[in-house]
Amino acid sequence: MHKICVIPGDGIGKEVVPATVKILEAVGDFEFVYAEAGDEVYKKTGKALPEETVEKCLECEAVLFGAAGETAADVIVKLRHILDTYANVRPVKAYKGVKCLRDDIDYVIVRENTEGLYKGIEAKIDEGITIATRVITEKACERIFRFAFELARDRKKQGKEGKVTCAHKANVLKITDGLFKDVFYKIAKEYPDIKAEDYYIDAMNMYIITKPQTFDVVVTSNLFGDILSDGAAGTVGGLGLAPSANIGDEHGLFEPVHGSAPDIAGKGIANPTATILSAVLMLRYLNEHEMANKIEKALEEVLAEGLTTPDLGGNLKTFEMAEEIIKRLEHD
Amino acid sequence: MHKICVIPGDGIGKEVVPATVKILEAVGDFEFVYAEAGDEVYKKTGKALPEETVEKCLECEAVLFGAAGETAADVIVKLRHILDTYANVRPVKAYKGVKCLRDDIDYVIVRENTEGLYKGIEAKIDEGITIATRVITEKACERIFRFAFELARDRKKQGKEGKVTCAHKANVLKITDGLFKDVFYKIAKEYPDIKAEDYYIDAMNMYIITKPQTFDVVVTSNLFGDILSDGAAGTVGGLGLAPSANIGDEHGLFEPVHGSAPDIAGKGIANPTATILSAVLMLRYLNEHEMANKIEKALEEVLAEGLTTPDLGGNLKTFEMAEEIIKRLEHD
Ligand SMILES: CC(C)[C@H](C(=O)O)[C@@H](O)C(=O)O
Ligand SMILES: CC(C)[C@H](C(=O)O)[C@@H](O)C(=O)O
Numbered sequence: 209m210h211k212i213c214v215i216p217g218d219g220i221g222k223e224v225v226p227a228t229v230k231i232l233e234a235v236g237d238f239e240f241v242y243a244e245a246g247d248e249v250y251k252k253t254g255k256a257l258p259e260e261t262v263e264k265c266l267e268c269e270a271v272l273f274g275a276a277g278e279t280a281a282d283v284i285v286k287l288r289h290i291l292d293t294y295a296n297v298r299p300v301k302a303y304k305g306v307k308c309l310r311d312d313i314d315y316v317i318v319r320e321n322t323e324g325l326y327k328g329i330e331a332k333i334d335e336g337i338t339i340a341t342r343v344i345t346e347k348a349c350e351r352i353f354r355f356a357f358e359l360a361r362d363r364k365k366q367g368k369e370g371k372v373t374c375a376h377k378a379n380v381l382k383i384t385d386g387l388f389k390d391v392f393y394k395i396a397k398e399y400p401d402i403k404a405e406d407y408y409i410d411a412m413n414m415y416i417i418t419k420p421q422t423f424d425v426v427v428t429s430n431l432f433g434d435i436l437s438d439g440a441a442g443t444v445g446g447l448g449l450a451p452s453a454n455i456g457d458e459h460g461l462f463e464p465v466h467g468s469a470p471d472i473a474g475k476g477i478a479n480p481t482a483t484i485l486s487a488v489l490m491l492r493y494l495n496e497h498e499m500a501n502k503i504e505k506a507l508e509e510v511l512a513e514g515l516t517t518p519d520l521g522g523n524l525k526t527f528e529m530a531e532e533i534i535k536r537l538e539h540d
Numbered sequence: 541m542h543k544i545c546v547i548p549g550d551g552i553g554k555e556v557v558p559a560t561v562k563i564l565e566a567v568g569d570f571e572f573v574y575a576e577a578g579d580e581v582y583k584k585t586g587k588a589l590p591e592e593t594v595e596k597c598l599e600c601e602a603v604l605f606g607a608a609g610e611t612a613a614d615v616i617v618k619l620r621h622i623l624d625t626y627a628n629v630r631p632v633k634a635y636k637g638v639k640c641l642r643d644d645i646d647y648v649i650v651r652e653n654t655e656g657l658y659k660g661i662e663a664k665i666d667e668g669i670t671i672a673t674r675v676i677t678e679k680a681c682e683r684i685f686r687f688a689f690e691l692a693r694d695r696k697k698q699g700k701e702g703k704v705t706c707a708h709k710a711n712v713l714k715i716t717d718g719l720f721k722d723v724f725y726k727i728a729k730e731y732p733d734i735k736a737e738d739y740y741i742d743a744m745n746m747y748i749i750t751k752p753q754t755f756d757v758v759v760t761s762n763l764f765g766d767i768l769s770d771g772a773a774g775t776v777g778g779l780g781l782a783p784s785a786n787i788g789d790e791h792g793l794f795e796p797v798h799g800s801a802p803d804i805a806g807k808g809i810a811n812p813t814a815t816i817l818s819a820v821l822m823l824r825y826l827n828e829h830e831m832a833n834k835i836e837k838a839l840e841e842v843l844a845e846g847l848t849t850p851d852l853g854g855n856l857k858t859f860e861m862a863e864e865i866i867k868r869l870e871h872d
Contacts, residue, residue: 281711281712309749325674325709325712326712330713330715330716331715332715332719335678336677336678337675337677337678338675338677338718338719339673339674339676339716340674340676340713340716341673341674342657342671342672342674343669343671344670344671344672345668345669346667346668346669347668377763377766379612380613380617380658381662381672382613383662383663383670383672384671387664387670409766409767410766410767410769413745413768413770413771413774414770414771414773414778415774416771416774417641417771417774417775418774418778431712432767434709434742435745435764435767435768436745436767438743438745438746439745439748441746442745442747442748442749442750443749446746446750447746
């Protein structure tokens, strides 16, 4: 039995997370510890990320997070730091039945999750003059690159190419991304069985459109990963399908890439796929590969049959789509 | 007669620029002042951007730039600063005959060109610890936003929507992009006839794929514009077709977004379209709209007929494609 902290949060988080919890309950035994974060609890208590929530996150084996509204940055960036989940893992995969740029897209973006421009070091220097500090350290580079190469090695065992692509802007950011790039090729030497290549982040942002089928594992710094992964999501059906895992040495935090979507919240039509796929990533993190495979297979069937929410062209509600998945789990 | 500084530079720059110059010669009277920049002159003289080149740029009405190799950042970022070309204008347009995500894409990315992370302020703080400083100032914001709104107003006269979309990351970069966003809406008030909207840069990077037809003028900071515009180029046929204009109050610098492409340099097969379209932007900057229209029309015909270089599926050489354009100019 796994103890999971569940944070539905705001907006559609309160729809896609319960739908996902139902699916989890159908495949295994979990203890769900509920916690609050986001705009709603902020309005009630003045805190977007209450102490109690942090404690629950720290004591559980993993955290399943939905979405936060206006307070998203304060909640999620802080949680990533507190849990020291240094690797933000974002699979980019074309599923049958979903309109994608190509049907052979299958790679993973690994985003450094603790530094870059996300350190919160900003200042107003004078009237109308502001600065932010981008931090790149060798230590953080080493661990994110090792993570990326280990992932590529795992994927190679499953028949993938075994390649890591590093995206940076070392031609302009000569010192910070110069370090980033140098450490990348230093760590690459520890993995002679895995190919290593690098591109400038601007070129990379084009290649996810013009040659996405050539990538296996893509590794980049924090903000570049943020920008790149939304673009990549756009090539495989949009944010409704984009899951993410925040992984550290001690903790794991799993969340859809999308936000609280106030425009459709409350209508029960949010696509639960991104959260379900985040739960699949969570199960793999917990070494429950059989459960993960079961859910992913059922989800693939449902997507292929067009039994989806309106954003994907179907006419099901969030919970109905989850029910379809559960049906297929039971028939297994 | 216009006096133009021409810098072919390295690699395919030496193929696409001469092809474009031939086309310019076919529509008007120009004095071309040739100058050197890039890897080759660096190898010869130890300077990627010789003093003499800078002087020529300063004394001409406009600069037509090809590409630089390894030294690109030192050449082009420096030139942009020296000429104070604060607006980097990058049209994103679907041409008939070119494989695009949709055929109704037609917007312009306006990239702030003088600050952000391009100030060159970086340091190694300690062993393995590096920082870069991102600078956002009210003054630079004001002029880039006014430029964007003026452009939207011009485009509205030609039947476009009349909308400016601002892309930023104010949820994380609260001070720097907080300022960026605030100044955007302040300037928007000076243009009540133009719509104003804003998105986070990550979402924006998805929207250029999922709803590119909804944009008119997109304005963003320096590095975000760099990343976004390559992605946008990928949606309308790639860098072979992506032109850019660097515009300031005193100077204009026009260059394809692509680089020196060492892999195909010397083969005579580089696509000249991006440079030709950059020359079209230059002609508009020089108020030679008739010449600009002529070239653009001829180029559109040639693209639609598939009389292109191999990257676009045709079998013409760089110069042959230029010749086809020139033929159509003469018949006009
Ligand atoms: C909400 C925001 C702070 C967050 C980020 O920038 O990391 C989001 O865009 C994401 O990608 O998870
Ligand atoms: C060559 C490089 C310095 C340049 C930039 O980063 O601006 C290029 O990518 C561009 O987009 O013009």
